[in-house]
Amino acid sequence: MKGAGKPERNAGKKRRFKLSLKVKLSVVLALLLLLTVLVMSELVLRGIESNQRRQTEAELSRYSRAAEQYVRQSYYSLENPLTDEEFMTQRGQRLALYITSLNGMQTYLYDASGREVGNSLPGVGDNDVADTLGFALDGAIAYETSGDSLIYFSPLRVEDRMIGVVRLQYSLKSSQDFLETIRELFRTAGIVVFAAGFVIGYLYFHRIASLIGKLRKASQQIRTGRYLRAIPVRRRDELGELGEDIYFMSGAIEEHIERQKQFIGNVSHEFKTPLTSIKAYVDLLDLYRDDPQLAAEAATSIGKETERLYEMVEKVLRLSAMEKYDFDQHAERVDLKELLEELCGRMRGKAERYGVELLPELEEASCWADRESLVHVFINLIDNAVKYNVPGGKVRVRCRMEKREALVRVTDTGIGIPFEARGKIFEPFYTVSKDRARSYGGTGLGLALVRELAEKQGGAISVSAPDSGPGTEVEVRLPVSAKN
Ligand code: ADP
Secondary structure (H helix, E strand, C coil): CCCCCCCCCCCCCCCCCCCCCHHHHHHHHHHHHHHHHHHHHHHHHHHHHHHHHHHHHHHHHHHHHHHHHHHHHHHHHHCCCHHHHHHHHHHHHHHHHHHHHHHEEEEEEEEECEEEEEEEECCCCCCHHHHHHHHHHHHCEEEEEEEEEEEEEEEEEEEEEEEEEEEEECCCCHHHHHHHHHHHHHHHHHHHHHHHHHHHHHHHHHHHHHHHHHHHHHHHHHHHCCCCCCCCCCCCHHHHHHHHHHHHHHHHHHHHHHHHHHHHHHHHHHHHHHHHHHHHHHHHHHHHCCHHHHHHHHHHHHHHHHHHHHHHHHHHHHHHCCCCCCCCHHHHEEHHHHHHHHHHHHHHHHHHHHCCCCCCEEEECEEEHHHHHHHHHHHHHHHHHHCCCCCEEEEEEEEEEECCCEEEEECCCCCCCCCHHHHHHHHHHHCCCCCHHHCCCCCCCHHHHHHHHHHHHEEEEECCCCCCCCCCCEEEEEEECCCC
8 A cells, every 4th residue: 555645765766876974984084184184284384484484584693793793803904994885895705705614605795885796606696686685785684585595685884884785695405305304294194194094984984884784774674564673783872772762663663553453353343243233134134024023123223233333433433533633732721620510411311311310529620631532531431330330320420639630530339340350441342241331332442532532631540449339430630730
């Protein structure tokens, strides 16, 4: 049986390339690790670079100050006074060579007008440095990088006069090489971490994926009606919890279906009995068409049996509709005293016919429930108390408040229920004895319906013998306020 709206597996779904969860998760893990390495390498390299720059600047500033010192000494030791320009022109080359011998760097000297007056390595790697030189001639320290060298300019001052500029050519090669080595190291680390992350992730997620596979298999098993006999995954985490849930769900479905099967079996059986009897009368009537006594007997019996069938159908329908009925939505405050008074009034006629006295003894009481359901509950209980009574018997209907509950008791002085049957009378189709049920027109569904209805209201029902004398006492407890 497949309903039109029922979702069908794989219906209209093309087979697509499937990337398994373990591969996806492993890639994500590997990428995360790679990202970590990348961010770390970026931070470390930047740190090294700025550290190197600071060291180079400090070193060059020291060297340029030493050069200036040397130029000053040479200036003061002049025997014949020279102009600054003459001094720089005459001594420039020698000074440049001497400064190089101190610091090992190619050194240039310029006079105050920017003309080159000395070069420790003439003709080697000259660049266009006019702009940066211009800054130094204005009295500032200035530098620029070109290829793997840093070109550093520092003004030369004697007695607060600018007499020229010293230019030092600093090789960045070793620091650049160092940085490159570190970068290479991080690159290798990145590749290793990515590969290792993927492999470790794959191995770990493979285990998780196989557990998910087990859970999936369990649910497929339930789908085909093979219920679980053990928890499919035992673990102390969410997967373990899911495993337990699936196991309990399987049990609940199995029980539900089992109950339904039993119910349907009972229904069919119970329906068959009156139908067999009706059919027998119809066959007899067919044979003895002119027998007035048989016709009268048949009319009574068929009438009784159809009445029973009708009642059964109605109760079965009500029981099965209960699943879908939203009791919470229909709940309201019900004045029990008023309701029971009205119901006793309704049942008085039947009680009189049975020669039974109906005695309402009602106190003020109210509860929170679906009124319609309560009507069914109490009518059924009063009906049983009248039906299973004896002529001249009594039915007491009482209600009162007790703590946070409303209490309703229907007590009769009738034939009573044997002790061993008290636990079973709430089961569908249970009757204390078939003969008894037949002669009273019972179906065995009334109390099953009553208990379901009472429990759906958040209430409870129990049966006992009255404190004194023969008979039965049924007690219903109902909540005073809505359940949360
Ligand atoms: P029925 O439709 O047969 O009355 P119920 O489910 O209402 O079905 O009751 C189940 C059985 O419990 C009845 O067949 C009857 O034997 C017994 N029973 C119920 N109420 C009473 C009562 N007040 N006194 C004696 N027997 C009762």
